[in-house]
Amino acid sequence: MKKKFLIWILAAGCAFSVTGCGNNGAAQPIAQSAEQEEPAPESSSSNPQTSSDSEQNLENNPEYIALMEKIRRSKAGVPDENGNYTIGTYGSLHSASITLLPDQAFDISATNYLITKNPDAEDTDYTQVQYSFAEDVSKEEIESSATDDTQYQEERYSDVEISSVQTMDVNGMSVSWVKHSYTYSYFTQYTQYYAWTEADEHTIFLVRIEICGDAGLDAGDNLLTQAFQGVSIK
Numbered sequence: 544m545k546k547k548f549l550i551w552i553l554a555a556g557c558a559f560s561v562t563g564c565g566n567n568g569a570a571q572p573i574a575q576s577a578e579q580e581e582p583a584p585e586s587s588s589s590n591p592q593t594s595s596d597s598e599q600n601l602e603n604n605p606e607y608i609a610l611m612e613k614i615r616r617s618k619a620g621v622p623d624e625n626g627n628y629t630i631g632t633y634g635s636l637h638s639a640s641i642t643l644l645p646d647q648a649f650d651i652s653a654t655n656y657l658i659t660k661n662p663d664a665e666d667t668d669y670t671q672v673q674y675s676f677a678e679d680v681s682k683e684e685i686e687s688s689a690t691d692d693t694q695y696q697e698e699r700y701s702d703v704e705i706s707s708v709q710t711m712d713v714n715g716m717s718v719s720w721v722k723h724s725y726t727y728s729y730f731t732q733y734t735q736y737y738a739w740t741e742a743d744e745h746t747i748f749l750v751r752i753e754i755c756g757d758a759g760l761d762a763g764d765n766l767l768t769q770a771f772q773g774v775s776i777k
Contacts, residue, residue: 601636610638617652630657632676637742641674642773644766668756672770677747682719682739685747689721689737702726713771716740720767732756738767740776748776 613629631638647659656675720738
């Protein structure tokens with residue numbers, strides 16, 4: 544069966560993907576959809592050659608080799624000895640060790656992103672979490688994309704609410720976040736959280752949580768806190 548992936552194109556061209564999870568056309572802010580037989584291309588830079596050169600410069604670094612082995616295992620759905628999954632960047636040694644939320648299970652992973660979902664998800668009742676790194680992009684660009692409301696102008700979206708940018712300190716990280724909520728096609732409720740923190744001046748770590756169904760209205764912002772409490776960024 545063909546699996547649908549949504550390729551997010553963020554500002555400077557960095558890309559990561561999320562599975563469709565029965566979204567069937569529902570809004571995907573700062574996103575561009577594409578259908579593929581295989582997982583999304585692992586591209587995180589507007590200049591693929593630059594990323595390739597950066598990896599070549601690191602390939603003899605023991606720390607990089609060890610990191611790539613952890614990422615390789617995570618891509619295969621195999622957690623480490625602590626039950627965590629690892630993603631990283633292309634042009635540096637940034638990485639994130641991720642503990643899944645209690646009701647989430649591994650779905651798909653690549654070098655710079657990990658997607659989880661609740662195992663018993665239905666098309667109109669699910670929770671999905673995406674962790675990813677975006678390189679060569681600024682906080683301002685991420686914020687501009689995350690607060691954009693132009694995707695909700697069509698008639699099938701109603702009761703649209705987008706919060707202002709909020710901040711919180713979690714697990715030693717300064718996290719910014721925005722909450723979207725809306726009704727799609729008159730009856731399906733969506734709640735989406737977009738959150739980000741800096742790994743360095745040009746590298747952003749992002750968490751996106753999408754909740755489909757009535758439960759999303761009462762999910763509570765503590766989901767983001769729990770997600771970041773399970774993340775260790777280097």
